[in-house]
Amino acid sequence: MSVNIEDEWLKKWKEYFLAWYDEGKVDEKVREAMEFATPYLDQGLVSVSGGKDSMAMLHMLASLKPDLKVFHWDHGRWLVPRGVEEEVLRNIKTVAPEAELIIRRYSLGESEVSREVWAPWYREFFGTLRSLGFKYHLLGIRADESHRRSVRGRIAKRDEWVEVYPIYNFSWRDVWAYIFKYGVPVPSVYFRYAKLVGWDKVRFVTFFDREFEKYGAPQLDSVLSWRWKHNP
Amino acid sequence: MEPLEVTFYLKTPIALGFPWLYLDAILINLKIMDELGERYLTPPPKVESTLVDIPDSEIPIKKWKDVYVSSVSIFEPSDVGLQVFEYFKKGEYPFPEGKIRRGSGFFKDFYLRVGYLPVRSIKFYCTCEKDEVERLLKKAPAIGKERNIGFGFVKKVEVKEIEHEWGLIKDGLAMRPIPVAYLKKYEDAVHLAYKPPYWRKEHVALCAVPFTRVEL
Numbered sequence: 001m002s003v004n005i006e007d008e009w010l011k012k013w014k015e016y017f018l019a020w021y022d023e024g025k026v027d028e029k030v031r032e033a034m035e036f037a038t039p040y041l042d043q044g045l046v047s048v049s050g051g052k053d054s055m056a057m058l059h060m061l062a063s064l065k066p067d068l069k070v071f072h073w074d075h076g077r078w079l080v081p082r083g084v085e086e087e088v089l090r091n092i093k094t095v096a097p098e099a100e101l102i103i104r105r106y107s108l109g110e111s112e113v114s115r116e117v118w119a120p121w122y123r124e125f126f127g128t129l130r131s132l133g134f135k136y137h138l139l140g141i142r143a144d145e146s147h148r149r150s151v152r153g154r155i156a157k158r159d160e161w162v163e164v165y166p167i168y169n170f171s172w173r174d175v176w177a178y179i180f181k182y183g184v185p186v187p188s189v190y191f192r193y194a195k196l197v198g199w200d201k202v203r204f205v206t207f208f209d210r211e212f213e214k215y216g217a218p219q220l221d222s223v224l225s226w227r228w229k230h231n232p
Numbered sequence: 233m234e235p236l237e238v239t240f241y242l243k244t245p246i247a248l249g250f251p252w253l254y255l256d257a258i259l260i261n262l263k264i265m266d267e268l269g270e271r272y273l274t275p276p277p278k279v280e281s282t283l284v285d286i287p288d289s290e291i292p293i294k295k296w297k298d299v300y301v302s303s304v305s306i307f308e309p310s311d312v313g314l315q316v317f318e319y320f321k322k323g324e325y326p327f328p329e330g331k332i333r334r335g336s337g338f339f340k341d342f343y344l345r346v347g348y349l350p351v352r353s354i355k356f357y358c359t360c361e362k363d364e365v366e367r368l369l370k371k372a373p374a375i376g377k378e379r380n381i382g383f384g385f386v387k388k389v390e391v392k393e394i395e396h397e398w399g400l401i402k403d404g405l406a407m408r409p410i411p412v413a414y415l416k417k418y419e420d421a422v423h424l425a426y427k428p429p430y431w432r433k434e435h436v437a438l439c440a441v442p443f444t445r446v447e448l
Contacts (some may be wrong), residue, residue: 183282196314196315196316196347197316197318197345204319214343215345216318216343216344216345216346217345219249219344219345219346219347220316220347222249222250223248223249223250223251223314224314224348226250226251226348226422227422228424229250229423230422230424230425230433230436231422231423231436
């Protein structure tokens with residue numbers, strides 16, 4: 001993991017999550033998630049943002065099928081600073097070295113406007129998924145993330161594909177336990193934010209993005225990620 | 233104008249929108265409020281003309297090139313860690329009857345996360361007109377972000393003359409963002425706004441980072 005693991009705070013939490021791995025019977029959940037995902041892997045595309053959930057899922061699925069197809073959406077430098085993006089790509093390649101990595105970049109992400117408007121993002125992102133033409137999309141979505149996700153079910157049919165959520169039944173504790181147990185690399189910004197907002201609330205989302213203003217994300221970015229505010 | 237040390241003693245923690253506060257921004261904002269009176273409250277408050285209305289000669293802060301000789305905030309005690317206050321901010325208008333959208337639009341609710349520091353005092357260095365600075369700062373009951381929910385309330389302000397001019401550099405360290413184009417040497421540089429109003433994109437330049445080593 002690309003963080004200072006000697007940090008006392010992190011060491012303490014690593015201990016906690018490793019204990020939870022046994023206590024919470026996370027290995028049973030992992031086995032179940034892998035069994036659930038297996039039928040979808042041959043015709044499926046594994047979408048990986050680089051966040052903790054998708055990285056944990058990728059780690060599980062790559063052990064089942066090393067040559068799986070992985071899709072990563074590059075938001076562009078104004079939404080994800082290049083240093084963070086490079087770290088994400090490095091992490092994906094470390095976890096799934098034999099995977100076929102498909103990367104597409106958001107065309108507006110090279111402009112600061114991308115922080116203000118997000119309708120074009122949705123149009124381009126879903127248009128890209130459509131053009132890739134896969135039958136199954138495997139995503140690291142979890143039920144306990146939001147009410148909307150909890151009522152969606154583990155398999156969601158879209159117009160042109162089916163979304164499959166292997167780690168749907170994982171809690172945030174389970175995911176962190178898995179990450180610490182297997183040393184799955186995640187972006188180091190996680191730890192900076194987790195220290196302040198807590199392990200349960202920390203999210204890997206686009207930076208300074210007004211779309212997440214209602215969750216208070218850009219306000220914290222201005223204080224914690226100020227270096228990227230004007231020229232990421 | 234004389235070199236000054238300005239200390240704000242706080243009643244409540246200070247909420248931040250950036251890692252530092254800028255004294256020149258506080259003083260100029262107070263000056264604008266003073267000049268405009270109630271007109272200041274007429275939206276939009278961010279109009280460019282409000283700054284243009286005040287000639288440079290009336291701003292009580294010394295300028296070096298186009299940079300004000302006034303430091304960023306120095307928090308005391310300095311080892312206090314950032315904390316987060318989370319709250320749900322509702323619009324100031326009462327919700328009307330019937331179905332309304334609260335996720336977006338006029339009645340949008342915000343879940344805010346405010347970074348704050350529970351510090352006792354905040355110190356700035358500047359080169360200013362002492363009397364005018366004292367007069368203006370009496371008009372600041374609170375500083376920083378989220379003052380409307382109680383952050384950054386000021387107990388008292390102390391303005392004292394000092395021997396050295398530390399508004400730009402102190403002991404070889406930059407005390408504010410200084411454009412690297414004005415420096416002989418610098419240790420660390422980032423794109424930052426370096427003059428008020430700090431929200432203006434045109435005021436952003438590659439600057440030496442406060443509290444890093446520089447040479448003029």
